[in-house]
Amino acid sequence: MAHRQVNVSRGTLFFTLFIVSVVLQLIPHKHTKRLNVFFRSVFDSVLSVGLPRLPGVFRPALSTEEFVSRGEHNELWKAYNNTHAALIEMHRRYEALAQVRSRLPNPGPGLVLARVATSAISGFAHELNLNEGSAGGIKTGQLVLCGNRSSIIGSVSEVRETTATVRLLTDSRHTIMVAVWREGRQDYTVIRQMVGDGKDRCKIPMVSRQYDIRVGDAVFASAEQGLLDTPIVIGEVSEVKNDENKPLLLDITVRPILDPEEITEVAVIVMQPRES
Amino acid sequence: MRIHWVRFLFFVLVLTVFSAGNLYDAVAIGSLGLKPDLLLIATIFFAIHCATPDAVAASFVIGFAADLCGATMGPNMIAFGLLGSLFSQLQRVVLMKRILHQVTAIFIIAIAAGIITQLLCSLKMGQAAPQFVQTILGGAVYSAAAAPLIWLLFNTLSVWLGYYPQRYKRSGR
Numbered sequence: 001m002a003h004r005q006v007n008v009s010r011g012t013l014f015f016t017l018f019i020v021s022v023v024l025q026l027i028p029h030k031h032t033k034r035l036n037v038f039f040r041s042v043f044d045s046v047l048s049v050g051l052p053r054l055p056g057v058f059r060p061a062l063s064t065e066e067f068v069s070r071g072e073h074n075e076l077w078k079a080y081n082n083t084h085a086a087l088i089e090m091h092r093r094y095e096a097l098a099q100v101r102s103r104l105p106n107p108g109p110g111l112v113l114a115r116v117a118t119s120a121i122s123g124f125a126h127e128l129n130l131n132e133g134s135a136g137g138i139k140t141g142q143l144v145l146c147g148n149r150s151s152i153i154g155s156v157s158e159v160r161e162t163t164a165t166v167r168l169l170t171d172s173r174h175t176i177m178v179a180v181w182r183e184g185r186q187d188y189t190v191i192r193q194m195v196g197d198g199k200d201r202c203k204i205p206m207v208s209r210q211y212d213i214r215v216g217d218a219v220f221a222s223a224e225q226g227l228l229d230t231p232i233v234i235g236e237v238s239e240v241k242n243d244e245n246k247p248l249l250l251d252i253t254v255r256p257i258l259d260p261e262e263i264t265e266v267a268v269i270v271m272q273p274r275e276s
Numbered sequence: 277m278r279i280h281w282v283r284f285l286f287f288v289l290v291l292t293v294f295s296a297g298n299l300y301d302a303v304a305i306g307s308l309g310l311k312p313d314l315l316l317i318a319t320i321f322f323a324i325h326c327a328t329p330d331a332v333a334a335s336f337v338i339g340f341a342a343d344l345c346g347a348t349m350g351p352n353m354i355a356f357g358l359l360g361s362l363f364s365q366l367q368r369v370v371l372m373k374r375i376l377h378q379v380t381a382i383f384i385i386a387i388a389a390g391i392i393t394q395l396l397c398s399l400k401m402g403q404a405a406p407q408f409v410q411t412i413l414g415g416a417v418y419s420a421a422a423a424p425l426i427w428l429l430f431n432t433l434s435v436w437l438g439y440y441p442q443r444y445k446r447s448g449r
Contacts, residue, residue, distance in 0.1 A: 009329075010329040010332055013329055013332050013333060014332050014361055017333065017336040018354070018357060020336075020353075021353035021354045021357055022350075022354065024340075024353060025349075025354060025399075026350070027349070029348050029349075033349075035344060036343075036344060036346075036349070039345065040296075043293050043297075046293050047293065047296055047297045047298065048297075049298060049299055050298040050299040050301070050302070118298060120347075121309065122346075123405020124347040124401055124403065172403050173403070197406070198405070198406045199406045199407070
């Protein structure tokens with residue numbers, strides 16, 4: 001069979017391919033990311049062979065304290081704070097019930113369990129790809145719990161029929177309403193929006209210095225209509241200092257209790273509509 | 277001899293899937309999860325061993341593959357395409373015969389590619405990657421250190437892909 005050779009000068013070839021790459025660069029990310037999603041969808045079964053983020057060689061060793069008791073401490077800490085959050089919420093409900101006849105009982109949220117197929121932790125994205133999608137009832141914006149359902153780790157950013165992407169709290173594009181609470185107080189100190197810092201922490205911007213916020217205060221995902229009916233713990237305040245650029249505001253850093261390398265299963269909160 | 281393109285595309289696909297998969301995370305080191313950049317090493321390998329037109333096309337194709345499994349489309353294709361094409365021109369002048377030369381070349385190009393990619397990613401996504409200096413430097417060192425081993429693997433596949441490695445002679449073209 002005759003083999004037809006197409007002769008193109010290397011200059012033409014270079015400039016053609018260069019223009020193609022520049023066009024790809026100029027097309028907004030919201031359009032080009034479909035190619036990335038398509039690639040991950042097609043090769044999902046191959047990409048997910050092995051555990052996501054297997055322990056690497058030469059990774060820094062954990063300290064004795066963390067190795068032995070940190071996980072258990074975190075679980076107890078989360079359970080303790082979640083109980084307090086539930087208590088505050090129940091108190092509010094009790095007050096409301098005492099004044100007016102309440103609606104029918106809330107059927108409560110449903111949970112969709114999903115396995116983490118792959119994780120994409122880079123400078124630009126902190127995301128997990130799940131093996132459940134819109135077919136399982138998952139929608140964009142829904143909040144996601146860690147495997148043991150004790151803390152919020154992020155929210156659903158994209159949904160396909162059989163897969164979904166979770167943007168973690170530490171992703172710099174992730175925002176969520178949070179409430180800060182200190183042990184011994186009846187109510188939350190402040191409710192504000194929290195954003196990821198792109199590394200392993202989150203920031204609560206625009207908080208006035210008049211609020212009394214200290215290191216160790218618990219941070220909760222705030223209850224939100226259609227997404228969450230009871231606050232659930234996210235992490236704790238790890239640093240509070242004055243904002244260098246805005247002296248009247250605080251610079252609050254939050255340490256979320258999540259380790260992407262440990263997450264192999266998650267639960268997506270699927271709120272069921274209230275019956276009137 | 278020219279590259280067997282169908283086999284080459286299959287080879288790049290396998291390399292891309294392996295790079296993006298969970299299994300490859302087993303060699304990640306440090307808290308930054310640094311790994312050797314297989315696709316960058318492949319780009320330099322083909323830039324050295326192929327004729328210039330083939331090397332140019334191969335560089336852009338591998339860059340496109342790196343974008344597919346990366347954060348966004350465009351940055352790697354531009355970086356790999358530019359640097360691969362430039363390096364294929366240099367192969368007439370600089371012979372990459374010794375391992376030390378290859379390792380040095382990969383280290384330098386990994387840094388250049390890292391800087392270009394991070395800049396273009398920042399421009400496109402409107403955010404800067406944290407700790408990008410450590411990521412680029414660490415990735416370049418790890419890629420350069422792992423390159424001789426990966427180079428051996430590529431050499432074994434060379435005839436199947438349609439080219440002869442170790443053509444260390446200056447081209448007169």
